[in-house]
Amino acid sequence: MxxxxxxxxxxxxxxxxxxxxxxxxxxxxxRPPTRARLEAEARLLQGLLDMRALADTNRSPAHLVAALKQAGVSASAKPDGSADAGKLTVTCDVVIVGSGAGGGAAASILAKAGLKVLVVEKGHFTPAAELTLNEGEAYSTMYEGAGAMKSDNTCLTILAGATVGGGTRVNWGISFETPAKVREQWAKQHGIPWYLTAEYTEALADTCSRYNVTIxxxxxxxxxxxxxxxxxxxxxxxxxxxxxxxxxDRCGFTTFGCARGNKQDTSGTWLPDAVDAGAKLMSGIKATQINTEPCRGHAGLAERKAVGISVEIEQADGTVRAMDIRAPAVICAGNAIATPALMLASGIEGRGQVGAHLQCHxxxxxxxxxxxxxxxxxxxxxxxxxxxxxxxxxxxxxxxxxxxxxxxxxxxxxxxxxxxxxxxxxxxxxxxxxxxxxxxxxxxxxxxxxxxxxxxxxxxxxxxxxxxxxxxxxxxxxxxxxxxxxxxxxxxxxxxxxxxxxxxxxxxxxxxxxxxxxxxxxxxxxxxxxxxxxxxAHQMGTARMGADPASSVCDQNGESWDVSGLFVCDGAALPTSIGANPMITISATAVMIAKRLSHALCS
Known part of the structure; x- marks a missing residue:
């Protein structure tokens, strides 16, 4: 089919x-873009780096380092004669993998706290005015696996965003808050008490306000x-x-991107806010590994700590340029497919919990x-x-x-x-x-x-x-x-x-x-x-939070039980399926996790 x-x-x-x-x-x-959308895109572009284009126009390591520094990114290259000569290294306080509902919200909170934030996104950014709204083109350029990813028994087709803004860019705009029964279940059965607090209720309200949720x-x-x-x-x-x-608004083509920009996805909300606060966003760059080093321990379990990620930039001629991003905090926010895939590729299995408990609505x-x-x-x-x-x-x-x-x-x-x-x-x-x-x-x-x-x-x-x-x-x-x-x-x-x-x-x-x-x-x-x-269209739970390391990947702060400094801020962190479109819940959860992380890093 x-x-x-x-x-x-x-x-x-x-x-x-x-x-x-x-x-x-x-x-x-x-369907020209609204003035508000054009203004939001102008803000976003101040901090957006198209890494494929940048690497193609700056072929030598020295030139690419210079271009990154000019853009406000701390970068260096391994000297000639050394191992990995010419390989680039970028440094920041927090690197976030993914720019959707979780990654965008976390980037905004952390950048506003004064941290040096870098968001990496394997997809690309298409301004509203350049969207064709053609179904076939949108699936091939804005969706995971070109919209054709299926379960191994073919009963389920997986639809997930793979573009700047992630799923928020291509969803239908449905914006439910976390249902009360779900909040109670996650607090009492999964050991995450803050889901029943006034703080989380406030995070939901702030999230709905930022997305301009209306009827x-x-x-x-x-x-x-x-x-x-x-x-x-x-x-x-x-x-x-x-x-x-x-x-x-009456646009029925929003699942291929909102051409007028009336839908308030992260590329028009949280991400421009993050850029205003100094964050940078690299598109066209794929995370391939979470890098770790030995540590003394975390919650009695972690023997390693996150020190950054390795990434690849596919250039126009088909060659791949490798780069390391060093940061004391790594946030996985690629979605409930990409996050566990990256963790597993990095040898992080969480006692069999990474990739488990997948729920799909x-x-x-x-x-x-x-x-x-x-x-x-x-x-x-x-x-x-x-x-x-x-x-x-x-x-x-x-x-x-x-x-x-x-x-x-x-x-x-x-x-x-x-x-x-x-x-x-x-x-x-x-x-x-x-x-x-x-x-x-x-x-x-x-x-x-x-x-x-x-x-x-x-x-x-x-x-x-x-x-x-x-x-x-x-x-x-x-x-x-x-x-x-x-x-x-x-x-x-x-x-x-x-x-x-x-x-x-x-x-x-x-x-x-x-x-x-x-x-x-x-x-x-x-x-x-x-x-x-x-x-x-909603995948959840593959790196879920919980109170018990035997049945979860992260603690209630979204931090990996096994690798300190590694956090999950997307649908993968949710303990169960929700029964409502998860965008608001993912963003509000990311706000809670990011606030706790900012306090830890800034104290």
């Missing part, structure tokens, strides 16, 4: 898009249909908080095809998700369940998630694209997976749903067809002639048969997860 997605997400407007009534992205002149009341057609359906069933519905600067999609006489649905158009429902699952008892919300769908994503029973049926699903309402069933998973490195040192994911999560996933007005991504799970409303001879009870029974068929299919012992593919 990945090949199908790449094919349909290419710019095929004259050939295919027109037939599917998909207009593609708006022209650049139709968007301009509904897309999808959101109108979702709201109507929930009301008709007497189900819960509420407005979705979003980090959109303009409550009238698996999302499956339910689609309703509406009659043309009801008007177009256009699931790519308008504000992504303005209503949500959380009736499904056992939220009130154990805090685990599912959310329903509208699912932003563009043609590549839509085609990849379409069930395949025949070429003709697949073609009809695509022709129905503009009439389809896509609803995401988003599960707070109790299932756990693991991240590991293959023989080539590349990160891989093992993940399988448990029975509870499977059942939660399937408990998910007016549609003529309802279908899931499994080729056998669909329901067609009888046509007008057939309905004329049927009672409402018979109609209801037909739909109940469809629901029973879903239950029977997914509950069958021979069911294969890969036949109902899901996506994950």
């Amino acid at each position: 990945t090949i199908i997605s790449l094919f349909f997400s290419s710019d095929l407007q004259p050939l295919i898009w027109d037939a599917l009534k998909y207009p593609g992205p708006p022209a650049k002149e139709e 968007n009341e301009i509904d897309s057609r999808q959101n109108q249909l979702l709201k109507q359906g929930l009301d008709a069933l007497g189900m819960h519905s509420a407005r979705t908080p979003r980090n959109i600067n303009d409550p009238q 698996p999302i499956t999609q339910v689609r309703g095809v509406f009659p043309a006489e009801m008007g177009p649905v256009e699931p790519w158009n308008g504000s992504v998700t303005t209503w949500f429902n959380r009736d499904i699952g056992d939220w009130n008892s154990n805090g685990y369940g599912a959310w329903l919300h509208a699912s932003n769908a563009h043609i590549g994503y839509f085609s990849a998630g379409s069930g395949w029973s025949s070429g003709a049926d697949f073609k009809q699903q695509l022709l129905d694209f503009s009439q389809t309402c896509c609803v995401a069933v988003f599960v707070r998973d109790s299932s756990e997976g693991r991240l590991y490195l293959n023989e080539d040192g590349m990160p891989c994911i093992s993940y399988q749903y448990n029975e509870y999560d499977r059942r939660t996933m399937i408990q998910a007005a007016g549609a003529r067809r309802v279908l899931m991504s499994h080729p056998d799970l669909f329901w067609d409303r009888p046509d007008a002639a057939a309905q004329a001879g049927m009672s409402q009870q018979q109609l209801d029974a037909g739909f109940q048969d469809f629901l029973d068929r879903i239950d029977a299919t997914i509950s069958h012992p021979d069911f294969v997860d890969a036949t109902l593919p899901c996506a994950s």
Whole structure:
């Protein structure tokens, strides 16, 4: 299905898009960046170093050192005749790997404390005015693994940002605070008491303020249909908080970057703040190893301390330039995939805890095809998700369940998630694209997976749903067809002639048969997860915090039990899945960890 997605997400407007009534992205002149976005980018660029471009224009070590020093970075090169002659070394107080929700927030807090902060990001920065909003291009340039990374059983597609701003640059802008039950669970069951303090509540409030979290009341057609359906069933519905600067914003292309800059990602908030306070940001530079030295010990466990990282810069001619960054504090904030991968590549296994406890918020999609006489649905158009429902699952008892919300769908994503029973049926699903309402069933998973490195040192994911999560996933007005991504799970409303001879009870029974068929299919012992593919945009827990070194990687301050001076400030640090979009929680958690680190380094 990945090949199908790449094919349909290419710019095929004259050939295919027109037939599917998909207009593609708006022209650049139709969505100029706001003044506020341009001002934020100007601030960011004062401290942003494109290391690939810098290395290409300064081929000799001496010239590159001079360019870095001119930019305000402390740099030197090994002298000729020495081991590693010409290799560069950069020094700072804190080096942060990753520029997303955790890395951006931590950089701002630490730089404002007066520390010399350097953020490294393997991705690149694309100014808002230069975004094409083309789906295929965005996946290849702004997502981990070009948006095609899958679990080893292929049941799960992993979506994670790999650009300046990380996931905050490409997410849908949904901005929930940490749910109360989750805060209680993390404090009492995982030994992190500050999650129940007023200090953390204040960190959440400050984080929401910095992201300008508001309520968007301009509904897309999808959101109108979702709201109507929930009301008709007497189900819960509420407005979705979003980090959109303009409550009238209607851009449905924000998952490829926000061209007008109304979405308040870290490249327009925390990172410019950090640069204002003296931080530097290097893009196009990949961390390859956490460097350590022996130490006396930390919490009775650590035998080594972090002294920096090794990085690589891939140059235009394909050659790689190596560089060391020395710092007494290293923060991993690359995401819950890149962070454990870097730790494992550095020989930091945490008694088997690094890479373990992976939770993903698996999302499956339910689609309703509406009659043309009801008007177009256009699931790519308008504000992504303005209503949500959380009736499904056992939220009130154990805090685990599912959310329903509208699912932003563009043609590549839509085609990849379409069930395949025949070429003709697949073609009809695509022709129905503009009439389809896509609803995401988003599960707070109790299932756990693991991240590991293959023989080539590349990160891989093992993940399988448990029975509870499977059942939660399937408990998910007016549609003529309802279908899931499994080729056998669909329901067609009888046509007008057939309905004329049927009672409402018979109609209801037909739909109940469809629901029973879903239950029977997914509950069958021979069911294969890969036949109902899901996506994950939120990965958590692979280097989690806790009170017990036997079941966690970091202590309650986010510091590694095994390597002193090594901290985790991203989704990997979260003890469990959240059941809500994690951006606000990750940033607020990073604020708490960074404040404690700044006190330790500045005292």
